[in-house]
Amino acid sequence: MKELNYLQELIKEGPLSWAVIRATEYEVLSDIKMKKPILDIACGNGSFSQILFKRKNEVECAIDILDKEVRQARNRKIYKRALVADAAKLPFKGSSFATVFSNGSFEHMDEIDKVLLEASRVLKMGGHLIITVPASSFSRNLLGFTILQKLGFSKLANLYSVLLNRSFAHKNLWNDKTWQNRLKKAGLELNYVKKYNFKYTVWLHEVLLITAISSIIFKKISGRFFLLPKLRKVTSPLIYSLLNPVFELSKRKNSSSSMLLIAVKK
Helix, strand or coil, X not given: CCHHHHHHHHHCCCCHHHHHHHHHHHHHHCCCCCCCCEEEECCCCCHHHHHHHCCCCCEEEEEECCHHHHHHHHHCCCEEEEEECCCCCCCCCCCCEEEEEEECCHHHCCCHHHHHHHHHHHEEEEEEEEEEEEEHHHHHHCHHHHHHHHXXXXXXXXXXXXXXXXXXXXXXXXXXXXXXXXXXXXXXXXEEEEEEEEHHHHHHHHHHHHHHHHHXXXXXXXXXXXXXXXXXXXXXXXXXXXXXXXXXXXXXXXXXXXEEEEEEEC
């Protein structure tokens, strides 16, 4: 799949704000080769990995804590197995996987140190943990924060960031040095960092959040983003043609807000 098609594929699957951020993640992950067997932690409904890995039964195993999400992930046939499980208590023997992968999930986890220890435990020696996470800079790159700061309302700017991060359930917004130290404690050595998701993309994501409210509410009720998913698929080329030029403009390099981290078990 060509890079420029990632956004279009994602528009079929979820809200535009979600699609914009996920598209940037594909662009940094698409060139990363993952050795098998692979464990996908916090797989959600499997839509992200289905596009990333492409082939049937490409990933040996996936886990998520939500039963609804796992049932949908199984239907996508990208995983040989998909289980309901807690990332802090993985139901696998030690040294079971060559790669542990998680996209946009570790920033939400309460027991992150236990999660890292478990990821390390199930990795084979020389295996890799590959994750994408928002960075500590995410908060100050927000459009609302920027506007309020420029107007001289520093306290309101900070409150805006706190409230938005709370709505996203962000708990571990760290820089690469902090992640390096946390990983080291779990027996993992951080050996690759790629920063991405630049400020203007964050702004675009923020502006589009208003269009996602109904989809988020509907997903909590039904487990799906859309009442009429087939209609979204039909209209996705038109939506893509309107959104993609703005998305491409937003990728101009400036302050980054997210990181791809790869750590090795030694």
